[in-house]
Amino acid sequence: MPKVEVCFSPALYPYLEKGDDTITVVIDVLRATTSICTAFDYGVKEIIPVNSIEAAMIHKENGHLVAAERDGIKPAFADFSNSAFDFMNDAIAGKSIYYTTTNGTMAIELATGAGKVAIASFLNIPAITQWLISQNANIILLCAGWKNNYCIEDTLCAGAIAKSLIHDKRFDLAGDSALSSVTLWNNCKKEPETMIRKSSHFKRLKRLGYDNVLSYTLQIGTSNSVPVMQGISIVNLSNANHNKTV
Amino acid sequence: MPKVEVCFSPALYPYLEKGDDTITVVIDVLRATTSICTAFDYGVKEIIPVNSIEAAMIHKENGHLVAAERDGIKPAFADFSNSAFDFMNDAIAGKSIYYTTTNGTMAIELATGAGKVAIASFLNIPAITQWLISQNANIILLCAGWKNNYCIEDTLCAGAIAKSLIHDKRFDLAGDSALSSVTLWNNCKKEPETMIRKSSHFKRLKRLGYDNVLSYTLQIGTSNSVPVMQGISIVNLSNANHNKTV
Numbered sequence: 001m002p003k004v005e006v007c008f009s010p011a012l013y014p015y016l017e018k019g020d021d022t023i024t025v026v027i028d029v030l031r032a033t034t035s036i037c038t039a040f041d042y043g044v045k046e047i048i049p050v051n052s053i054e055a056a057m058i059h060k061e062n063g064h065l066v067a068a069e070r071d072g073i074k075p076a077f078a079d080f081s082n083s084a085f086d087f088m089n090d091a092i093a094g095k096s097i098y099y100t101t102t103n104g105t106m107a108i109e110l111a112t113g114a115g116k117v118a119i120a121s122f123l124n125i126p127a128i129t130q131w132l133i134s135q136n137a138n139i140i141l142l143c144a145g146w147k148n149n150y151c152i153e154d155t156l157c158a159g160a161i162a163k164s165l166i167h168d169k170r171f172d173l174a175g176d177s178a179l180s181s182v183t184l185w186n187n188c189k190k191e192p193e194t195m196i197r198k199s200s201h202f203k204r205l206k207r208l209g210y211d212n213v214l215s216y217t218l219q220i221g222t223s224n225s226v227p228v229m230q231g232i233s234i235v236n237l238s239n240a241n242h243n244k245t246v
Numbered sequence: 247m248p249k250v251e252v253c254f255s256p257a258l259y260p261y262l263e264k265g266d267d268t269i270t271v272v273i274d275v276l277r278a279t280t281s282i283c284t285a286f287d288y289g290v291k292e293i294i295p296v297n298s299i300e301a302a303m304i305h306k307e308n309g310h311l312v313a314a315e316r317d318g319i320k321p322a323f324a325d326f327s328n329s330a331f332d333f334m335n336d337a338i339a340g341k342s343i344y345y346t347t348t349n350g351t352m353a354i355e356l357a358t359g360a361g362k363v364a365i366a367s368f369l370n371i372p373a374i375t376q377w378l379i380s381q382n383a384n385i386i387l388l389c390a391g392w393k394n395n396y397c398i399e400d401t402l403c404a405g406a407i408a409k410s411l412i413h414d415k416r417f418d419l420a421g422d423s424a425l426s427s428v429t430l431w432n433n434c435k436k437e438p439e440t441m442i443r444k445s446s447h448f449k450r451l452k453r454l455g456y457d458n459v460l461s462y463t464l465q466i467g468t469s470n471s472v473p474v475m476q477g478i479s480i481v482n483l484s485n486a487n488h489n490k491t492v
Contacts, residue, residue, distance in 0.1 A: 150422050176398040180398055
């Protein structure tokens with residue numbers, strides 16, 4: 001039976017056992033992976049992660065759309081910030097967006113060296129779970145965290161996905177991180193917002209004036225997006241006619 | 247008000263904020279820090295952590311007592327393994343023991359470069375909490391883990407200590423790791439053994455035939471030991487006449 005593990009920080013990723021067919025699912029609830037799901041809901045063609053502000057600026061100068069964020073703030077040159085609200089825009093349909101963030105795209109880049117990479121947030125838990133079950137491979141749920149520090153909101157999302165995967169005994173929990181994540185999710189699932197409001201990352205966003213995003217990010221199953229890396233791009237493997245379920 | 251943070255792995259320790267007066271408390275429930283508390287209960291004079299089997303062998307050749315473990319197993323040359331049961335021996339009273347383990351002494355060495363270092367296990371939670379309160383400094387509870395991987399038993403112990411420290415509002419929780427640890431402890435405190443029996447580390451010990459140690463390690467407050475690094479040695483700062491409370 002395939003196994004699901006949770007990795008609490010990109011800094012711990014090198015220590016996890018990985019096979020050639022392991023799928024790494026990157027989770028950055030506040031904000032990159034929630035935003036990526038939203039962008040696919042609005043029909044974006046592809047998202048191309050880039051690892052530096054300098055690289056993002058070059059893509060902008062070459063006429064491409066760019067989303068960027070460092071330490072929670074959008075650089076002036078970028079078209080979009082890291083907020084899901086920026087991607088709720090029908091004008092992005094069919095377009096390519098180059099994307100760089102403090103934590104999320106860094107985690108994606110790290111995982112890309114190790115096998116298949118997918119993207120998850122609370123929004124697309126049912127859709128990504130269904131796709132993962134169809135792959136029948138070992139899974140690492142990689143929490144992007146904040147500058148390699150553990151983040152509770154990513155852990156709760158990982159716990160919710162791990163719980164979906166072990167339902168019907170299709171997957172085993174691989175280790176203690178997965179066991180802790182599922183236990184935390186079971187403990188908080190009735191009111192995850194209460195827990196996440198205590199988190200360091202949420203407090204940081206609130207200081208920056210972004211405290212209106214939380215209720216949106218905690219909606220489970222409002223997106224049918226199945227974002228998966230193919231080559232240098234994230235594309236949407238969803239079979240649904242419409243990505244937005246609401 | 248001073249803060250208490252939890253670090254889930256030695257690999258995450260470099261990313262945590264630390265001041266000159268930060269106290270790092272190393273936790274390796276299965277087994278090093280439980281064994282160190284036990285050794286002080288039986289009157290050992292000092293424990294000197296060493297970072298390699300080779301260094302430990304040299305100390306043995308020079309006539310010193312040596313405790314050693316790698317991957318759960320005692321090397322043949324060592325006087326003691328990493329099990330607390332090995333230190334329940336009145337012959338160690340007044341002696342120095344050189345000590346090297348897979349995870350615990352590595353974590354101690356890592357923390358030693360960053361300020362004051364203390365040692366905790368479930369056994370000495372009340373004693374170490376009392377000492378930490380008297381120090382009035384920021385605290386990092388460093389889970390030794392297993393080869394840099396997260397371990398649930400160390401997290402539960404950290405959660406129990408953090409909960410004791412925030413009682414009476416003497417300390418604040420610093421971040422998400424501390425919040426998660428306290429939440430997990432609150433969730434499991436009635437039956438921590440049930441959770442720890444599911445842990446990777448316990449299953450590893452059980453495969454090695456050491457499954458009789460768990461109930462001993464989960465006894466809260468049976469030791470008055472306050473093991474603290476001074477120079478190259480861990481010594482006991484307990485004021486109690488007798489370390490064993492039972």
